[in-house]
Amino acid sequence: MSTTPIAIVAGVGPGTGASVARKFAATYPVVLLARSPENFESLAEEINKNGGKAIGISTDISDEKSVKAAFDKIKQEFKDAPIAAAIFNASGRFVRKPLLEISVDDFGAGWHVGVKGAFIFSQAVLPGLLKHAEDSNAKHQPTLIFTGATASIKANAQMSSFASAKFALRALSTSIAKEFAPKGIHVAHAIIDGVIDIPRTKDWLKDMPPEAKIGADDIAQSYWDLHLQSKRCFTNEIDIRPMLEKW
Amino acid sequence: MSTTPIAIVAGVGPGTGASVARKFAATYPVVLLARSPENFESLAEEINKNGGKAIGISTDISDEKSVKAAFDKIKQEFKDAPIAAAIFNASGRFVRKPLLEISVDDFGAGWHVGVKGAFIFSQAVLPGLLKHAEDSNAKHQPTLIFTGATASIKANAQMSSFASAKFALRALSTSIAKEFAPKGIHVAHAIIDGVIDIPRTKDWLKDMPPEAKIGADDIAQSYWDLHLQSKRCFTNEIDIRPMLEKW
Amino acid sequence: MSTTPIAIVAGVGPGTGASVARKFAATYPVVLLARSPENFESLAEEINKNGGKAIGISTDISDEKSVKAAFDKIKQEFKDAPIAAAIFNASGRFVRKPLLEISVDDFGAGWHVGVKGAFIFSQAVLPGLLKHAEDSNAKHQPTLIFTGATASIKANAQMSSFASAKFALRALSTSIAKEFAPKGIHVAHAIIDGVIDIPRTKDWLKDMPPEAKIGADDIAQSYWDLHLQSKRCFTNEIDIRPMLEKW
Amino acid sequence: MSTTPIAIVAGVGPGTGASVARKFAATYPVVLLARSPENFESLAEEINKNGGKAIGISTDISDEKSVKAAFDKIKQEFKDAPIAAAIFNASGRFVRKPLLEISVDDFGAGWHVGVKGAFIFSQAVLPGLLKHAEDSNAKHQPTLIFTGATASIKANAQMSSFASAKFALRALSTSIAKEFAPKGIHVAHAIIDGVIDIPRTKDWLKDMPPEAKIGADDIAQSYWDLHLQSKRCFTNEIDIRPMLEKW
Numbered sequence: 001m002s003t004t005p006i007a008i009v010a011g012v013g014p015g016t017g018a019s020v021a022r023k024f025a026a027t028y029p030v031v032l033l034a035r036s037p038e039n040f041e042s043l044a045e046e047i048n049k050n051g052g053k054a055i056g057i058s059t060d061i062s063d064e065k066s067v068k069a070a071f072d073k074i075k076q077e078f079k080d081a082p083i084a085a086a087i088f089n090a091s092g093r094f095v096r097k098p099l100l101e102i103s104v105d106d107f108g109a110g111w112h113v114g115v116k117g118a119f120i121f122s123q124a125v126l127p128g129l130l131k132h133a134e135d136s137n138a139k140h141q142p143t144l145i146f147t148g149a150t151a152s153i154k155a156n157a158q159m160s161s162f163a164s165a166k167f168a169l170r171a172l173s174t175s176i177a178k179e180f181a182p183k184g185i186h187v188a189h190a191i192i193d194g195v196i197d198i199p200r201t202k203d204w205l206k207d208m209p210p211e212a213k214i215g216a217d218d219i220a221q222s223y224w225d226l227h228l229q230s231k232r233c234f235t236n237e238i239d240i241r242p243m244l245e246k247w
Numbered sequence: 248m249s250t251t252p253i254a255i256v257a258g259v260g261p262g263t264g265a266s267v268a269r270k271f272a273a274t275y276p277v278v279l280l281a282r283s284p285e286n287f288e289s290l291a292e293e294i295n296k297n298g299g300k301a302i303g304i305s306t307d308i309s310d311e312k313s314v315k316a317a318f319d320k321i322k323q324e325f326k327d328a329p330i331a332a333a334i335f336n337a338s339g340r341f342v343r344k345p346l347l348e349i350s351v352d353d354f355g356a357g358w359h360v361g362v363k364g365a366f367i368f369s370q371a372v373l374p375g376l377l378k379h380a381e382d383s384n385a386k387h388q389p390t391l392i393f394t395g396a397t398a399s400i401k402a403n404a405q406m407s408s409f410a411s412a413k414f415a416l417r418a419l420s421t422s423i424a425k426e427f428a429p430k431g432i433h434v435a436h437a438i439i440d441g442v443i444d445i446p447r448t449k450d451w452l453k454d455m456p457p458e459a460k461i462g463a464d465d466i467a468q469s470y471w472d473l474h475l476q477s478k479r480c481f482t483n484e485i486d487i488r489p490m491l492e493k494w
Numbered sequence: 495m496s497t498t499p500i501a502i503v504a505g506v507g508p509g510t511g512a513s514v515a516r517k518f519a520a521t522y523p524v525v526l527l528a529r530s531p532e533n534f535e536s537l538a539e540e541i542n543k544n545g546g547k548a549i550g551i552s553t554d555i556s557d558e559k560s561v562k563a564a565f566d567k568i569k570q571e572f573k574d575a576p577i578a579a580a581i582f583n584a585s586g587r588f589v590r591k592p593l594l595e596i597s598v599d600d601f602g603a604g605w606h607v608g609v610k611g612a613f614i615f616s617q618a619v620l621p622g623l624l625k626h627a628e629d630s631n632a633k634h635q636p637t638l639i640f641t642g643a644t645a646s647i648k649a650n651a652q653m654s655s656f657a658s659a660k661f662a663l664r665a666l667s668t669s670i671a672k673e674f675a676p677k678g679i680h681v682a683h684a685i686i687d688g689v690i691d692i693p694r695t696k697d698w699l700k701d702m703p704p705e706a707k708i709g710a711d712d713i714a715q716s717y718w719d720l721h722l723q724s725k726r727c728f729t730n731e732i733d734i735r736p737m738l739e740k741w
Numbered sequence: 742m743s744t745t746p747i748a749i750v751a752g753v754g755p756g757t758g759a760s761v762a763r764k765f766a767a768t769y770p771v772v773l774l775a776r777s778p779e780n781f782e783s784l785a786e787e788i789n790k791n792g793g794k795a796i797g798i799s800t801d802i803s804d805e806k807s808v809k810a811a812f813d814k815i816k817q818e819f820k821d822a823p824i825a826a827a828i829f830n831a832s833g834r835f836v837r838k839p840l841l842e843i844s845v846d847d848f849g850a851g852w853h854v855g856v857k858g859a860f861i862f863s864q865a866v867l868p869g870l871l872k873h874a875e876d877s878n879a880k881h882q883p884t885l886i887f888t889g890a891t892a893s894i895k896a897n898a899q900m901s902s903f904a905s906a907k908f909a910l911r912a913l914s915t916s917i918a919k920e921f922a923p924k925g926i927h928v929a930h931a932i933i934d935g936v937i938d939i940p941r942t943k944d945w946l947k948d949m950p951p952e953a954k955i956g957a958d959d960i961a962q963s964y965w966d967l968h969l970q971s972k973r974c975f976t977n978e979i980d981i982r983p984m985l986e987k988w
Binding site: 311345346347349351354355358362363366367369370373374398402403404405406407410411412413414415416417418419420421422423425426427 | 558592593594596598601602605609610613614616617620621645649650651652653654657658659660661662663664665666667668669670672673674
């Protein structure tokens with residue numbers, strides 16, 4: 001008897017992460033990872049109330065021990081459930097400053113969370129994804145998705161911390177995709193090129209119509225579409241923009 | 248009263264084009280454009296028999312007059328129906344030869360069909376796509392999709408004709424995307440990186456499992472997913488590979 | 495006895511082409527190809543007066559017959575001289591317009607000169623370049639350089655004609671580079687990203703200091719540097735910008 | 742009176758770094774930074790014996806304090822000399838392993854040296870480069886060059902540590918280039934795509950002719966050419982391959 005597969009979202013907040021979690025929760029029990037419980041508590045409650053199943057675990061994704069502890073809890077809760085989908089949606093703190101004013105710590109912040117964290121997360125979820133890949137009853141290919149940004153392909157002035165981390169994440173995603181595709185794991189990288197419409201950005205682009213921003217639920221739908229692709233059709237990279245984006 | 252919107256597929260053959268046409272025919276009346284009637288006759292019949300509506304028109308997509316004649320027929324048949332989706336799936340004949348052995352005509356073949364043809368097709372469908380964008384009852388954003396290939400981003404030795412055409416097509420797609428996105432038209436380019444499983448390739452990769460090739464129906468599903476994206480989430484480029492592709 | 499090798503510049507005008515021709519004329523007899531004699535006459539005179547050797551030939555680079563006639567004249571003049579360097583610096587007429595206002599002819603203009611012309615030129619010079627590659631007394635590797643632009647990697651709105659041609663040229667350059675590098679020919683593509691300081695642009699960026707524009711002589715120097723690279727160090731692509739360029 | 746400008750090379754070893762140091766030492770006093778003195782001692786001696794001036798400083802480029810100490814020594818030796826050129830040529834240890842077998846430390850090694858180190862180095866040299874940019878007697882634009890690799894643009898399986906670091910370095914280079922070009926600093930990134938012919942690789946590609954490898958002295962020449970470019974012609978990226986490279 002095969003166990004119900006689960007989905008894991010790292011970097012849940014009031015924006016994309018929450019939308020992605022809700023979307024995947026319609027099909028799978030979901031695990032919500034975020035540093036601060038306030039980022040997942042009400043969301044987990046909402047999902048559980050609506051007939052889904054969600055647990056949140058306070059996790060520092062850049063810290064191997066913290067991630068190990070989180071996956072121990074996941075194991076307690078879901079036994080050795082295969083992982084149908086894992087979404088990495090975390091970034092470090094954002095520093096936009098003249099290069100000579102950035103501290104080494106600030107420069108590294110993007111990498112520690114957004115790249116090292118992505119590596120630690122990948123190592124933690126890949127065994128469960130491989131397990132799902134070997135399950136002949138699995139309905140969809142196990143999917144590992146990384147959230148990128150404009151800065152994944154464009155390194156502007158004063159953006160060295162964020163851009164170098166996002167370039168690095170893109171390389172990590174591709175390298176994992178090439179290694180694990182032959183084993184049935186679908187790895188995808190999404191270049192989110194525009195402002196996402198979330199509480200934090202509600203005052204941005206205020207004079208513009210709604211289609212000047214990216215809908216977080218729409219990103220979630222696109223991630224879900226990626227998850228549904230067959231093993232004869234893996235998309236490894238998509239870009240996403242709102243209709244009114246200049247690029 | 249708004250007219251039923253239609254979908255138009257250029258470059259219908261026994262492969263991707265047919266799959267795409269079937270997929271979109273489940274929702275829209277479809278127009279099938281191909282040079283030779285044998286490429287669309289049985290497909291149109293099949294769609295019409297299954298409750299859809301399809302007409303095929305013999306068209307040389309690289310010839311402005313031929314395309315104009317085709318769109319006159321479309322107008323006769325569908326009046327001024329808005330266009331919900333237009334898919335350009337044509338390529339010129341494929342020349343793989345040492346550079347010094349390629350004739351100027353052969354070198355140009357890729358461009359004439361695959362780039363000039365794409366330009367002529369775009370000019371023909373854009374007014375109908377704009378009409379759909381202005382229709383407040385439209386369920387989905389009007390979508391214009393171009394089919395690319397590995398050669399869209401990689402120019403190998405002996406591939407100058409095909410690669411230069413596919414690079415050019417990618418530029419054309421991006422330029423149209425940037426001009427028409429603010430008007431609500433979703434333009435996307437698909438990098439099909441692998442062998443598509445169609446009658447012509449049935450003897451290729453024979454010793455490999457099915458997931459060494461791309462499923463034509465799976466491409467069609469991904470194109471349909473693009474069409475369903477909201478105006479707050481346009482993907483302008485996807486890549487597509489089979490699970491076992493080396494890249 | 496080995497014949498003196500020559501250099502050939504296609505697309506000589508009052509800008510980059512002239513600077514490149516002067517630079518290479520310090521070492522090699524140069525052939526200047528341009529549609530209109532006024533583009534090379536005074537330059538050829540200047541070079542010949544200064545102790546170099548130059549001939550100009552009126553050539554439509556997009557026309558196979560015209561190019562053949564030009565190379566017949568080159569043969570008359572220089573016998574079977576090997577070609578040390580060939581620079582392709584031509585573009586078609588530039589159309590910047592809304593897509594729906596571009597004629598098919600205008601759309602194709604960029605390709606006919608800038609891509610088909612580059613192909614015809616490449617076929618014409620490659621035998622002479624190969625000859626130079628086989629000459630054990632050759633001081634430098636035979637070099638074929640293509641002049642690209644911002645639009646070689648960026649396809650903006652209303653730029654479909656130019657960008658699709660420049661993307662295509664880049665693919666052609668790479669494909670030739672891969673095929674002919676093992677035979678000793680150094681093929682390079684230059685992305686000229688900025689306004690070149692030539693008579694035609696003298697009123698552009700008027701309020702800016704000189705380093706807001708690219709120096710045509712500086713481009714010529716960089717092309718010459720490419721030519722001097724050893725067979726253990728081929729650069730296949732460079733970008734070039736003025737100090738004050740925003741990118 | 743303006744002080745003689747200096748050049749600084751980080752990541753001096755028996756390969757590219759040494760060649761670059763020798764090249765720049767023909768014009769500038771050079772500072773050689775490497776972790777282990779054995780990497781610079783004989784080279785410094787050689788340069789000093791041949792009429793140049795070189796000092797070596799044992800430095801851990803990934804450690805802010807170590808770099809600060811090194812620049813204190815540079816100040817002692819060269820007062821407030823402007824910096825004409827700074828070359829970053831360091832990489833972390835190279836891990837090529839299945840993803841699940843890489844330790845977090847090993848994964849980070851590439852970043853700590855190759856990206857954080859590049860950031861620390863850039864902050865240390867930029868004030869001196871700016872000083873040179875302001876010197877009206879300066880013969881050449883101050884130049885900051887980063888050495889990349891195939892992995893700067895290609896992330897293969899099992900290469901996640903190296904590729905993510907090299908992608909990140911490329912982003913860092915571009916971001917600095919955009920910020921500091923308007924101030925007259927020329928920043929360039931070199932994609933070294935092939936095996937460099939150095940003692941460590943002498944048994945690689947043994948059955949191939951010399952032009953299957955990249956010459957370290959040839960790289961140094963290309964770096965020098967970059968340094969000589971005028972402010973009206975900055976190349977921000979070059980690729981470098983040996984004639985026989987497959988790519």
